[in-house]
Amino acid sequence: MISDPFVLLRMENLTYTLPTADGNRLLLEDINLSVRQGEWLAIAGTNGSGKSTLVRTMAGLYKPTSGTVRFRDTDAAPELAGSTIPLVFQNPDTHLLGETVYEEVRFGLEYMGLSDAEMDARTEEALQDTGLLPLARRRVDSLSGGQKQLVAAAGCLALRPPLLLFDEATSMLDPLSREALLETARRKHREGTTVVWVTQLLDELSYADRVAAVDGGRLVFCGTPGAFFYERSAAGGTPCESLGFEPPYAVRVAQELQRLGLPLQRLPLTVEELAEAVAPC
Numbered sequence: 001m002i003s004d005p006f007v008l009l010r011m012e013n014l015t016y017t018l019p020t021a022d023g024n025r026l027l028l029e030d031i032n033l034s035v036r037q038g039e040w041l042a043i044a045g046t047n048g049s050g051k052s053t054l055v056r057t058m059a060g061l062y063k064p065t066s067g068t069v070r071f072r073d074t075d076a077a078p079e080l081a082g083s084t085i086p087l088v089f090q091n092p093d094t095h096l097l098g099e100t101v102y103e104e105v106r107f108g109l110e111y112m113g114l115s116d117a118e119m120d121a122r123t124e125e126a127l128q129d130t131g132l133l134p135l136a137r138r139r140v141d142s143l144s145g146g147q148k149q150l151v152a153a154a155g156c157l158a159l160r161p162p163l164l165l166f167d168e169a170t171s172m173l174d175p176l177s178r179e180a181l182l183e184t185a186r187r188k189h190r191e192g193t194t195v196v197w198v199t200q201l202l203d204e205l206s207y208a209d210r211v212a213a214v215d216g217g218r219l220v221f222c223g224t225p226g227a228f229f230y231e232r233s234a235a236g237g238t239p240c241e242s243l244g245f246e247p248p249y250a251v252r253v254a255q256e257l258q259r260l261g262l263p264l265q266r267l268p269l270t271v272e273e274l275a276e277a278v279a280p281c
């Protein structure tokens, strides 16, 4: 294998099998996928397709049954390569340990060998980034599900990792909190952090550089969001349609306009892009 400086995390021929009471269950099969330095990679797929298993394997929480996960093309597993890869889970309840919001976020920094002043600075920055500073002294168990989700995200941001993994992290959030978390992740991405964003909300795919789609534990598509929504196979369907998903509103309108033979200046992913696509030249 040739080392590639632009690859942060590389999965090769990865298979993950879970021993269950009914025998071994194949959850991931022959996954070949790289996460590139500085990109936003979205992972999409229906319920039970293997998204969480995939992202947990990226985080080093699950060991591949066969194949490899390499961080920066070193032989070390991700969690041994001198970098922590934090994962923001779908349900934060099971992972929060601190008493107050401040303690919870600071707690994750305690084994990094940082000074007290550095830990305080990072905690405050992460609370600021997630809009949680006003709740810093609140007990974690008094927070709503969405607020706990933001605390979990703040804990990950405080680590200042090179790669942030989000596993359907917005699924429990109201629209404002969802937007706040997405905006925080986007800001970190603009500042250079690589992001892997698992979602079933297809509107969120417009932020991605690439989309990886999983079905039945296999990687069935990897390409740009535009190709995911618009590129038709010989059989006529797009990757999005093949997975059984309804595309976002802007994509559906554009597809209908295409069907009617109306020219579009671009293939839009968002309503704003749709407006541009139909604007007179």
Ligand SMILES: Nc1ncnc2c1ncn2[C@@H]1O[C@H](COP(=O)(O)OP(=O)(O)OP(=O)(O)O)[C@@H](O)[C@H]1O
Residues within 6 Å of the ligand: 018, 020, 025, 027, 045, 046, 047, 048, 049, 050, 051, 052, 053, 054
């Ligand atoms: N501990 C387990 N025992 C048995 N089967 C499991 C276990 N964990 C996961 N699975 C199965 O593995 C498959 C993939 O699960 P996974 O959680 O990765 O899917 P997902 O795409 O993240 O689903 P969702 O969108 O519903 O969260 C599912 O069919 C699930 O039932």
